[in-house]
Amino acid sequence: MSAVPSLPQSNPLSRLQLHKFGGTSLADAGRIAAAARLAAPLAGGASVVVVSAMRGVTDALVALAAVARGGGDWTPGWRALQARHHEAAHAIAGTDTGTLIARLDAEAAALHADLGALAFATEDAALRLSERIWGHGELCSAWLMHAALGGEPAGWARLDARDVLVVHGSEIGMHVDREASLKCLAGWRARHPQAHVVATGFVARTPDGHATTLGRNGSDHSATLLADLFDADAVTIWTDVDGVLSADPRLVPDAVCLSALSYAEACELAYFGAKVLHPRTIAPLQARGIPLSIRNALAPSTRGTRIDAQGETARSPVKGLSIVDDMAVLELTGSGMAGVPGVAETLFAALHAAGVSVTMISQGSSEHSICCVVRAPEAARGRAAIEDAFADAIAGGQVEGVRLETGLCVLAAVGDGMVGSQGVAARLFDGLAQARVNIRAIAQGASERNISVAIAQDDATRALRAAHAAFWLSPQTVSVGVIGPGNVGRALLAQLSEVIPALRARAGVDLRLRAIASSRRMHLGDAALDPDTAGALLGDHADACDLDAFAAHVRADHLPHAMIVDCSASDAVAAKYEDWLAAGIHVVTPNKHAGSGDWTRYARIVEARVTGHSRFMYEATVGAGLPVIVTLRNLLDTGDTLQAIDGMLSGTLAWLFNSFDGSRPFSDLVREARALGYTEPDPRDDLSGLDVARKLVILAREAGRPLSLADVAVESLVPEALRELPLDEFLQRLSELDTPMQARLDAARAQGRGLRHIARLEAGGDASVGVRALPADHACMHTRLTDNLVQFTTARYAENPLVVQGPGAGPQVTAAGVFGDVLAIAHALGARTGWRHA
Numbered sequence: 015m016s017a018v019p020s021l022p023q024s025n026p027l028s029r030l031q032l033h034k035f036g037g038t039s040l041a042d043a044g045r046i047a048a049a050a051r052l053a054a055p056l057a058g059g060a061s062v063v064v065v066s067a068m069r070g071v072t073d074a075l076v077a078l079a080a081v082a083r084g085g086g087d088w089t090p091g092w093r094a095l096q097a098r099h100h101e102a103a104h105a106i107a108g109t110d111t112g113t114l115i116a117r118l119d120a121e122a123a124a125l126h127a128d129l130g131a132l133a134f135a136t137e138d139a140a141l142r143l144s145e146r147i148w149g150h151g152e153l154c155s156a157w158l159m160h161a162a163l164g165g166e167p168a169g170w171a172r173l174d175a176r177d178v179l180v181v182h183g184s185e186i187g188m189h190v191d192r193e194a195s196l197k198c199l200a201g202w203r204a205r206h207p208q209a210h211v212v213a214t215g216f217v218a219r220t221p222d223g224h225a226t227t228l229g230r231n232g233s234d235h236s237a238t239l240l241a242d243l244f245d246a247d248a249v250t251i252w253t254d255v256d257g258v259l260s261a262d263p264r265l266v267p268d269a270v271c272l273s274a275l276s277y278a279e280a281c282e283l284a285y286f287g288a289k290v291l292h293p294r295t296i297a298p299l300q301a302r303g304i305p306l307s308i309r310n311a312l313a314p315s316t317r318g319t320r321i322d323a324q325g326e327t328a329r330s331p332v333k334g335l336s337i338v339d340d341m342a343v344l345e346l347t348g349s350g351m352a353g354v355p356g357v358a359e360t361l362f363a364a365l366h367a368a369g370v371s372v373t374m375i376s377q378g379s380s381e382h383s384i385c386c387v388v389r390a391p392e393a394a395r396g397r398a399a400i401e402d403a404f405a406d407a408i409a410g411g412q413v414e415g416v417r418l419e420t421g422l423c424v425l426a427a428v429g430d431g432m433v434g435s436q437g438v439a440a441r442l443f444d445g446l447a448q449a450r451v452n453i454r455a456i457a458q459g460a461s462e463r464n465i466s467v468a469i470a471q472d473d474a475t476r477a478l479r480a481a482h483a484a485f486w487l488s489p490q491t492v493s494v495g496v497i498g499p500g501n502v503g504r505a506l507l508a509q510l511s512e513v514i515p516a517l518r519a520r521a522g523v524d525l526r527l528r529a530i531a532s533s534r535r536m537h538l539g540d541a542a543l544d545p546d547t548a549g550a551l552l553g554d555h556a557d558a559c560d561l562d563a564f565a566a567h568v569r570a571d572h573l574p575h576a577m578i579v580d581c582s583a584s585d586a587v588a589a590k591y592e593d594w595l596a597a598g599i600h601v602v603t604p605n606k607h608a609g610s611g612d613w614t615r616y617a618r619i620v621e622a623r624v625t626g627h628s629r630f631m632y633e634a635t636v637g638a639g640l641p642v643i644v645t646l647r648n649l650l651d652t653g654d655t656l657q658a659i660d661g662m663l664s665g666t667l668a669w670l671f672n673s674f675d676g677s678r679p680f681s682d683l684v685r686e687a688r689a690l691g692y693t694e695p696d697p698r699d700d701l702s703g704l705d706v707a708r709k710l711v712i713l714a715r716e717a718g719r720p721l722s723l724a725d726v727a728v729e730s731l732v733p734e735a736l737r738e739l740p741l742d743e744f745l746q747r748l749s750e751l752d753t754p755m756q757a758r759l760d761a762a763r764a765q766g767r768g769l770r771h772i773a774r775l776e777a778g779g780d781a782s783v784g785v786r787a788l789p790a791d792h793a794c795m796h797t798r799l800t801d802n803l804v805q806f807t808t809a810r811y812a813e814n815p816l817v818v819q820g821p822g823a824g825p826q827v828t829a830a831g832v833f834g835d836v837l838a839i840a841h842a843l844g845a846r847t848g849w850r851h852a
């Protein structure tokens with residue numbers, strides 16, 4: 015290896031920072047001035063600033079060259095470019111505009127000459143002229159930046175990289191002649207000893223002295239090549255995004271900015287299409303250990319992404335996920351291939367000769383087939399080349415032929431943390447399986463830094479989001495939609511608001527409220543909604559409630575799990591559970607309609623849970639926040655036999671009869687119970703016994719009995735005349751309950767008894783609900799306020815029933831019961847995937 019020529023002794027550069035700005039950061043004079051401020055040298059240090067052309071200028075030059083080559087009139091376009099550079103110059107240069115304009119005009123004159131010559135040039139000469147023309151934008155922006163930084167008086171030289179950067183094309187891309195470049199730079203520095211340098215990106219020269227370019231987006235490459243030649247201490251590429259993200263944010267809304275990457279990770283991500291870095295940019299830095307930062311010129315206070323030899327141990331073993339679109343699989347199959355040396359060599363030599371680049375290779379150890387993934391536009395050419403190379407073997411039957419499958423893409427998961435760590439592939443495949451993505455081919459190099467899978471192009475976004483969720487989100491990240499911000503719904507939102515941050519920090523449970531709906535309105539949010547203010551989003555401006563659109567939104571592809579919490583009392587909402595559960599959406603509810611409604615619908619809902627691998631939880635339907643259903647389930651699951659359930663199942667009726675002593679009319683108490691949020695939205699559901707009957711049906715079905723509402727003998731407290739009235743009218747005529755209720759109370763008292771509302775379910779399925787006059791020593795006479803009292807008489811608890819007792823109505827306790835179900839599901843999800851974030 016030849017010795018690296020050293021820079022001239024006069025070189026004053028120490029603590030040299032290299033900054034590179036892309037076209038967007040140089041879009042106009044204002045952006046150029048802002049970039050100049052960012053590139054200001056550190057005290058006592060030096061700067062090299064590498065610039066792209068102003069935004070859109072390279073595209074304009076490529077178009078102009080095409081017009082000129084075709085003999086068209088390129089002069090209007092040429093003038094427009096000159097005017098754009100002039101306009102920026104006038105805004106930037108201050109007192110020395112004349113010098114800057116003269117410099118730009120000299121470049122414009124050279125461009126004019128080149129464009130004029132294009133139409134008459136030979137093919138070779140035209141290509142050389144074009145390369146010069148394409149690089150004109152960088153020559154001008156370097157002069158503009160040079161002026162913005164203060165020019166020669168401020169110690170800045172301006173370098174045309176064609177004077178120092180010597181490159182030649184090779185089969186695997188542009189190759190820099192480092193030795194020749196360093197010699198040229200040493201010569202240039204002898205003539206330009208200024209401390210600071212503005213250099214053109216993108217342009218270079220060939221060994222025989224012709225202008226050339228480094229290819230589209232080649233300015234990043236220029237920057238890292240010049241960083242090596244100038245012996246920079248650090249490189250910053252300024253762009254318009256915050257850094258390297260864990261995935262393309264247009265596809266994955268939850269992508270996060272990576273604070274650090276190793277060179278190896280950055281290379282993997284660059285090759286797999288991460289847009290911030292161009293492939294090949296890393297190598298010159300890696301060889302010298304020069305750190306690179308990717309930062310946002312529009313948000314310079316953000317840290318960006320640092321790329322160096324160490325990288326950083328992240329919370330996820332996978333740092334980034336990327337998709338390469340429009341790929342195809344070529345598969346060579348044949349029973350005669352096994353154990354035959356040279357098959358792979360012949361195949362890849364054929365693809366090489368046909369100019370087909372191979373992105374991914376996969377071969378089973380049976381050697382029965384070799385599969386490779388190539389770019390779709392090259393696939394037919396590749397297949398023809400392979401068929402040609404194996405023509406004899408195909409004719410002889412040793413090889414069956416070449417199968418071509420298009421419509422694919424390659425998803426890659428990249429990260430140093432994958433090396434030697436178990437379960438990474440399992441997590442990726444589990445995430446893809448949950449998103450119902452079929453994997454067509456798999457490849458992992460022995461470096462273990464990259465797992466690539468070929469999948470259907472149609473699945474790309476879903477797969478990327480699912481894989482991202484598997485690594486970057488908690489396995490307990492749940493997209494939540496709340497229906498019905500009424501008494502219970504509002505209390506639930508308040509509880510969520512209070513607890514969500516702590517849940518995320520302590521238990522990795524990440525509940526994201528993303529949708530809210532009332533009977534008429536809904537709001538769907540891309541980002542998580544604030545539970546405290548979500549209800550206010552349902553004003554007249556909100557969208558009309560559409561439960562299908564609501565569910566589709568909650569079932570976001572980019573979040574691992576979805577859950578709808580139905581806090582309505584609506585049968586129409588309950589009618590949707592079957593579809594939601596089948597689609598994999600978990601459902602939690604205090605609404606009793608599904609559990610006590612039509613038996614066949616109930617059976618379909620139960621079945622849908624199995625189809626959708628989803629959970630349906632409804633603890634709060636009976637006893638509000640009390641553990642009634644879970645107690646019954648535990649008894650039965652552990653082999654006990656139910657003999658009867660009886661007690662008080664209505665919080666409203668408990669409160670009414672606990673309070674009703676004749677001192678206040680019964681109707682007054684009903685109004686108060688309603689105001690306290692104990693009653694159903696229509697209090698007749700409580701007074702008629704229907705609400706308690708629903709609870710009995712739910713418990714009976716839980717115990718395996720196919721009970722329906724029609725099977726329950728119900729005594730109603732609502733006089734016949736009031737049963738069908740609109741709610742408002744019923745409430746106005748509520749006092750019609752007073753006389754009959756006072757009479758019942760008086761009769762009970764006359765026997766030394768009190769009134770309680772009692773429900774009973776017999777083992778055989780007989781069920782009844784009604785008001786009973788009970789002796790003073792009955793357990794139900796020793797309840798308080800809204801207490802429910804549920805007695806389970808079973809084979810084990812035969813003599814002395816198991817009793818669950820406590821408040822059985824009220825928004826707070828009901829919401830807590832609902833919240834408990836939500837958490838039970840979230841915790842179970844985390845346990846299923848077997849890992850939690852620290």
Ligand SMILES: NC(=O)C1=CN([C@@H]2O[C@H](COP(=O)(O)OP(=O)(O)OC[C@H]3O[C@@H](n4cnc5c(N)ncnc54)[C@H](OP(=O)(O)O)[C@@H]3O)[C@@H](O)[C@H]2O)C=CC1
Nearest residue numbers: 498499500501502532533582583584604605695823824828
């Ligand atoms: N309150 C309690 O103590 C207990 C209540 N429950 C159950 O909790 C549920 C809610 O009760 P509660 O909060 O008191 O009732 P509310 O009447 O206070 O709230 C009901 C909510 O559901 C909404 N809603 C009604 N129909 C629909 C629909 N078709 N689509 C979308 N949203 C709808 C209402 O919207 P809008 O305002 O637009 O009408 C309202 O926001 C009921 O099922 C009840 O049985 C269970 C145990 C105890």
Ligand SMILES: N[C@@H](CC=O)C(=O)O
Nearest residue numbers: 664665666693694823
């Ligand atoms: N209205 C109901 C509320 C709970 O289901 C009751 O009072 O029990």
